[in-house]
Amino acid sequence: MSAEPISAAQEARVRDAFAGQGMMKTLGATLTRVARGEVEIVLPFAPHIAQQHGFIHAGGLTTVVDNAGGFAAMTLMPEGMEVLTIEFKVNFLSPAIGRRFLATGRVRRSGRQIFVVDGEVVAEDSHGDRKTVAIMLATMMGVRLDLPRPATTAGSGVLAE
Amino acid sequence: MSAEPISAAQEARVRDAFAGQGMMKTLGATLTRVARGEVEIVLPFAPHIAQQHGFIHAGGLTTVVDNAGGFAAMTLMPEGMEVLTIEFKVNFLSPAIGRRFLATGRVRRSGRQIFVVDGEVVAEDSHGDRKTVAIMLATMMGVRLDLPRPATTAGSGVLAE
Amino acid sequence: MSAEPISAAQEARVRDAFAGQGMMKTLGATLTRVARGEVEIVLPFAPHIAQQHGFIHAGGLTTVVDNAGGFAAMTLMPEGMEVLTIEFKVNFLSPAIGRRFLATGRVRRSGRQIFVVDGEVVAEDSHGDRKTVAIMLATMMGVRLDLPRPATTAGSGVLAE
Amino acid sequence: MSAEPISAAQEARVRDAFAGQGMMKTLGATLTRVARGEVEIVLPFAPHIAQQHGFIHAGGLTTVVDNAGGFAAMTLMPEGMEVLTIEFKVNFLSPAIGRRFLATGRVRRSGRQIFVVDGEVVAEDSHGDRKTVAIMLATMMGVRLDLPRPATTAGSGVLAE
Structure with a gap:
């Protein structure tokens, strides 16, 4: 997947989804690039x-790289479809030491429903030096969502596939 | 691994690690059970x-179940060893709808260095009904850490294996 | 998923699929149990x-546990649907030493299309002692297959999802 | 990891390991390239x-790409170390239709003990057209093996980590 530009409407869809996530605000993440099949999110330390040693928590890196991969898939989905993470695997290569972390997701396989994405998290230190600290391989699904209204007390839901 | 009790010192080690994680406080998670090879963390919605549909973010569930698995491995490690996540895979089974989420990690294979853990996240609704929403399979490593002092501007580190 | 019996027709479907795999004959595997959401395959050493140290190859264990998981999902699919492996992850816990290997697949999440299965490979030595040597977590998909006729020189195919 | 040439001794070590695998002969695989941190194995259909639809079995592809990844790691290990697969994850992107399959493993992270590799299987049809059909992300471990002598009736073993 080359990182071609996408339409303003498609980009807006991703930016709206990102902006709608309380979690991204809580972590302090920024959506820095939206291209066709490729999305980047930056998370400052x-x-x-x-975690307990003062490094960024692996779960924080996973949260942003999962989002980057899911949004990358979303750029290839028709309007009205939402993206769900079926599963992901993340390998952590080095201690996540850095001033900020650049999480990139890229579509490797684009289908009608099933999307396979890979992802990478690169740590950048205060000198601008970069090092890959995590790699992801994940499966996303495009669904026409008709989800039950979520709430803190909501009942059970059924994955709309 | 049966969920036997552990010594007060071993439990304290896990509780200290948990308490030392800014991320757990940020998410609002509580460490609810520490047994031999098994740990539970609860995350209220x-x-x-x-995420953008109002459900709990998959990354939040992953962060707590990764911790539960890592701490489960820590209960089987000798003093002075720290736990690192080498990798994890998480499958998301259903929309994560619930009042609170119970993440459990259990050791499936305990070695000198390499630990294989599985994990599960169960959603509980306001009636107390429960449903499994995520499953994890992960590899943890016990290391004698002599990590460089982390800081927001720290340089590169080398995984101490 | 409890391991309930299934109809003769459902069992025949799985047994036919197994019998149709040249690979199972090549490896020397036997289909030993077909229940609702649970299948067992035995592979003698x-x-x-x-592999080069005289142990059974990890790929052989993976091949049978993937099959066990896929067929477990197939027992829960309506007639006319075929099962595809979207992805699997396998952890190898111990050297695979044994006289024979029992691979079990079990459905953990059953949907209209997406099935999450786990699997386990247990080594049995000549005394009948058993030890888990591998664990799998996998995603299967049920599809109405209308695949192009395969052949050694066949052209490209499109995953029918 | 660039694909630099390696010493004759290092290449011989990989070629010997490959030749020592009954499984590779059984599948019909050929070791086609050994470079520094990168290995290719070809498997003809x-x-x-x-499998039952006449396509190559996913387990066959996994077996060769696991080997390609493990041997890629082996090229970066000092003499006397053996490679073990801790775990792998494979995503299947398309039906594996082709005349032959090229499985490549590449080292993404090289440590004293832990190696992270990725892998890819490319299907080639009779016109020479190629398509990626599977992607792997795996964790390998270098160990000084002192394994018990394997045999079909051997007792239990302990992973020498």
């Missing part, structure tokens, strides 16, 4: 998302 | 950790 | 499926 | 390694 901060103590409120660290 | 809250909008600040939601 | 033999040098022709070994 | 044949009915004896097919």
Whole structure:
């Protein structure tokens, strides 16, 4: 998948989804690039998302790279479809030490419903030096969502596939 | 691995690690059970950790179940060893709808260095009904950490294996 | 998923699929149990499926546990649907030493299209002692197949999802 | 990892390991390239390694791409170390239709013990057209093996980590 530009409407769809996530605001993440089949999210280091040794929590990196992969798939879906993460696998290559982390998701296989994406998290230090600290391989699904209204007390839901 | 009790010192080690994670406080998670080879963390639903449809973010569930698995492995490690996540895979089974989420990690294989853990996230609704919403299979590593002092501007680190 | 019996027709469907696999004959595998959402395949050790240290090849174990998982999902699919492996992850826990290997697949999540299965490979030695040597977590898909006729020189195909 | 040439001794080590695998002979696979951190294995289509629809079995592709990844890691290990697969994940992108399959493994992270590799299987049809049909992300471990002598009746073994 080359990283071609997409239409303003398609980009807006991804930006709206990102903006609608309380979690992205909580982590402090920014959506930095939306291209055809490829999305980048940047997460600056901060103590409120660290683990016990002061490094950024692996779960924080996973949250942004999962989003980058899901949104990358979303750029290839027709309007009215939503993206669900079926599963992901992440390998952590090095301690996640850095000033900020660049998470990229790219579509490797685009189908009617099933999308396979890979992802990468690169740590950038204060000198601008970069190092890959995590790699993801994930399966996303495009669904026409008719989800039950979520709420903190909501009942059970059925995956609309 | 049966869920036997562990020594007060071993439990304290896990509780200290949990308490040292800014991320757990940020998400609002609580460490609810520490047994030999098995740990449970509870994460209540809250909008600040939601995705765009109002459900809890898959990354939030992953963060707590990764921790539960890592801490489960830690209960079987000798003093002075720290746990690193080498990799995990998580399958999401149903929309994560619930009042709170119970993430459990259990050791399936305990070695000198390599630990294989599985994990599960169960959603509980306001009636107390429960449903499994995610399953994890992960590889943890026990290391004698002598990590460089982390900081927001720290340089590169080398995984101490 | 409890391991309930299934209809003769459903069982025949799985047994036919198994019998139609040249690979199962090549490896020397036997289909030993077909229940609702749960299937077992047994693979005896033999040098022709070994790796360089004389142990059974990890790929051989993976092939049978993938099949066990896929067929487990097939027992829950309506007639006319075929099962495809979207992806699997396998952890190898111990050297695969044994006289024979019992691979079990079980459905953990059953949907209209997407099935999540787990699997396990247990090694049995000549005394009948057993040890888990591999664990799988996998995603299967039920599709109404209308595949192009396969042949050694066949052209490209499109996943019929 | 660039694909640099390696010493004759290092290449011989990989070629010996490959030649020592009964499984590779059984499948009909050929070791076609050994470079620094990168190995390629070719598997021609044949009915004896097919599944029920006449396509090559996913387990056959997995077996060769696992080997390609493990051997890629082996090229970066000092003499006397053996490679074990800790775990792998494989996504299947398209029906594996082709005359032959090219499985490549590449090292993404090289440590003292832990190696992260990715892999790819490309199908080639009779016109020479190629298509990626599977992607792998895997964790390998370098160990100084002192394994118990394997045999069809051997007792239990302990992973020498």
